[in-house]
Amino acid sequence: xxxxxxxxxxxxxxxxxxxxxxxxxxxLFYLSQGNFDxxxxxxxxxxxxxxxxxxTFPFGDNVYEIEESEVKFxxxxxxxxxxxxxxxxxxxxxxxxxxxxxxxxxxxxxxxLGHSTxxxxxxxxxxxxxxxxxxxxxLMWDNHGLKTTVIEHGVIVPEITDSDxxxxxxxxxxxLSDRGRLxxxxxxxxxxxxxPIDLVGMGTENYGIGEVLHPELPAFISRYRFFFNxxxxxxxxxxxxxxxxxxxxxxxxxxxxxxxxIKNGHSGFVHTDIDYxxxxxxxxxDNPESAAExxxxxRRTALDRFNINRFTSAWEDLFRQTLVx
Numbered sequence: 001x002x003x004x005x006x007x008x009x010x011x012x013x014x015x016x017x018x019x020x021x022x023x024x025x026x027x028l029f030y031l032s033q034g035n036f037d038x039x040x041x042x043x044x045x046x047x048x049x050x051x052x053x054x055x056t057f058p059f060g061d062n063v064y065e066i067e068e069s070e071v072k073f074x075x076x077x078x079x080x081x082x083x084x085x086x087x088x089x090x091x092x093x094x095x096x097x098x099x100x101x102x103x104x105x106x107x108x109x110x111x112x113l114g115h116s117t118x119x120x121x122x123x124x125x126x127x128x129x130x131x132x133x134x135x136x137x138x139l140m141w142d143n144h145g146l147k148t149t150v151i152e153h154g155v156i157v158p159e160i161t162d163s164d165x166x167x168x169x170x171x172x173x174x175x176l177s178d179r180g181r182l183x184x185x186x187x188x189x190x191x192x193x194x195x196p197i198d199l200v201g202m203g204t205e206n207y208g209i210g211e212v213l214h215p216e217l218p219a220f221i222s223r224y225r226f227f228f229n230x231x232x233x234x235x236x237x238x239x240x241x242x243x244x245x246x247x248x249x250x251x252x253x254x255x256x257x258x259x260x261x262i263k264n265g266h267s268g269f270v271h272t273d274i275d276y277x278x279x280x281x282x283x284x285x286d287n288p289e290s291a292a293e294x295x296x297x298x299r300r301t302a303l304d305r306f307n308i309n310r311f312t313s314a315w316e317d318l319f320r321q322t323l324v325x
Contacts, residue, residue, distance in 0.1 A: 015062075016319050019071070019099075020080035021049035021090065024109060026214055026238050029057040030154055034312035036062070036319060039076065041094055043068040049083070049090060056214055072096035078319055081106045084122050103322045105129045110235050111140045111256065118142060129322050134236050134257040149318060154311020155241045157303070158218035167285045168196040169251070170224040172217070172239040173231070175203035184230030184253070187274060195281045197228060222246040225291050226268065226284045229258065236261060244302035249284060249294035251277055261305075267298035 016036040022028055032038055042052030042065045052065040066074060071094050079095065079102050081087040091100055106128050112119035121141045123130055130148045132138040138150050176185050176199060191197060199208025200220070212220045221227065227243035229252035236257035240250060250268035252258050262268045269280040284291040 016077045016316070016323075017075060018078050018080055018319065019074075019076040019095075021082055021086050022051045022054070023049055023082040023086075024238075025054065025057050027109070027153075028063075029059060029214070030156065030238075030308065030311065031315060032059055032063050033154075033156065033308055034315050036316060037064065038062060039064045039066055039071075039074065041066055041068045041071050049086060058215060068094055072099065076102060078102060078322060079104045081123075081128075082109065087123065103129075105131055105318070105322060107131045107133070108137055108141070109133055111137045111233065112142075116140055116233075120144065129318070131318070135260075136257040137235055151311065151314045151318065153236065153238055153241050153306050154308040155238060155245050155302070155306050156308050158222075158242075158246055160219045160222050160246060163219075163223050165225060165288065166223050167288075168198055168224055169226045169228045169281055169285075170221045170243075170248075171197060171199045171208075171228050171230065172201055172221065172237075172243070173199070173204075174201040174211075176201065177207045178203065182231070182233055184232050187230040187232070187253075188228075190274060191228065191230065191278060191281070194278060196285070197281075198224070218242060218246050221248065224248060225288065226251055226281065226295075228252065228281065231256075241302060241306045244298040245306065247292075247295040247299040249291055249298055251281055251284070261301075262298075263301075265294075267294055267301055 017039060018036055019039045022040045040052060041050050043050040050068060053059045053063060076099060087106060106123045108130060117140060119142060121143050124144045126146055130143060130146060132148060132150050133153060135150050138148050171188060173183055176183055176188060179185060200212045202211045204210055221243055227248040227250050229237065229240050229250065232253055232255060234256065244250060250262045252262065252270050254270040254272050258270050262270045264270060269277060271277050
């Protein structure tokens, strides 16, 4: 990476140069579909956020790896934080003092893990634009009265060929057995006692099928009758959006953003009564035509709400607004 002097000047229509960390690989991959360049740090120990591109996601030519020691000599337009560690620690270890004065955005991926309504967001600096990935997140965090922005997920429409369905449900969660009630490990256990259902994800080898790499995941899950999301409390998972995009009806908890994403009997079923959801899973398995119709409705919802062009355009608009405000 060529060393150069920071100019801070932005010419009209020039591709923006965004520095961020590799935190959520699938989110970074979808963000990289935008008309801007992303720069991510890498170090020899591959510590959190410093993995570089890795080997899982097919990142394009607009994602650049930079050795951590070289970051402070590079030109960027905006700094994008994605974790508290990025904001409170990494920026002081990795960025120059001049880079730390650039326009800054904090992307909040999660709802508060402390008190669900009274937790102050760690970012209180009004010069930092706070972005939430769901309206639920924005609602639950105490944002200090600061202006916030919601940019909902965007996912790519996968290219998959039709295949025979199997009469089972599918769950996609990494390390579910280690993540307890929050991610619904107990709910999954209860459901799989009575419903044929599979689990894929990192760290599930002794608990489910194991990892399916992201590029192969759409075709893999498309064979199933429905997608089950047992998570009690988190952001709207990208796996849910991806499952909708391949045409699977969604079954899950009527909590968080899920409550306003899935319409009962139309694109799947959400409820807080697990026994009710079990009955609906049985219905979807026993009635494949109804399951297919709901899956198509879910796909249409995803094409509208989680359109990748809407997502990347919203981010580019925000980046440019942040530079002039």
